[in-house]
Amino acid sequence: MLKLKKMNRIMLKVFALFLLTSSIGQAQEFNLNNQESSLKVLGTSNVHDWELEAENLRGKISFKNLNECIIEACNIEVTVEGLKSGKSSMDKNTFKALKSEKHKTISFKLVEVKTVENKDAGKFSVQSVGDLTIAGVKKRVDLNFILNHTEGKVNLTGEKKIKMTDFNVDPPKAMFGAITTGDEVLIKFSTQLK
Template sequence: MELQRKLSKYVFVYIVTAVLSVNLIQAQALKLVDESSSLKVLGTSSLHDWEVEAEEQKGTITLANAEAGEIGSLAIEVVAESLKSGKSSMDKNTYKALKTKEFKSIYFNLVEVKNVVSKGNGVFSVQTVGDLTIAGAKKQIPLNFTMSVVGNKVKLEGETKFKMTEFKIDPPKALLGTITTGDDVTIKFVTNFN
């Protein structure tokens, strides 16, 4: 009888510890891993298509329920002047359009998770809405992505499209206005947290 009571106590302590450790992981803010994450902005111009890539970003994600793919919070910050095209003249025009002297970063903050569909093996299709702030102008946008959860690692992968003018950004021009940039841009991202 005494042995059975001790065993029951140990089993109870083990279950409580396991539940608390899972909840701790879920409540913990996982940090964006800059080295293995990528964010690209793609667009068009009257001359050729163009692309810039973020070299410096940070952020956090918390999971309300890892097994169900429920996100508690998500925030991303991209340093505006870390967007690089490999061409200094294009970068200069980009920074001017983004008003980087005044607005140092681009921000995304999750507002609401609209839908989560489990694809199995810790992979989820997620539909969200969030506040995107560029050059000081904030706008709510839809953002859909695939989320993979493995242990204490989370990966988000997706893309979104919008018009620069929605954020009061004049599409950049070059060579005295002879080269004009298209208004539509696409952001493609692979964001890793741990």
């Protein structure tokens, strides 16, 4: 009887170890690599088109199962004063419009993955919904992106059009209102996570 109890305990430990290692093998987390990632904001004005590039990105993505692209969580942050155009006066107007003194970051937090389509060999088309927060205003938005995974790396690429006024951001102006920017901007991203 004692041997049977001991054998049952050993079997239980082996089974628990098996469950633990199989879940570790499938659940994975990746952190954003700022040097290998890019995010651009493209807009228009009554004079010329303009572009901002993010110098400082942070974030992570975690999977319940990477091979099946079952995403558990995804969060991305952009430092507002790291958005640069190459023109300091435009950057100052951008920071002011985005209320950077009070709201230091722009963030996206995944809420739900609606669909995942397996394209081939680690490439998936993902339709998702998340909370986008700009200048302290949070809005739920649809976001479609392509997810590629290779050994030890995940890459997310996509784009999203938004209106600044939806986030209570007045499109920046310059030269006493002589230069005005359009309300709609296009955000393009290619983020590398390791």
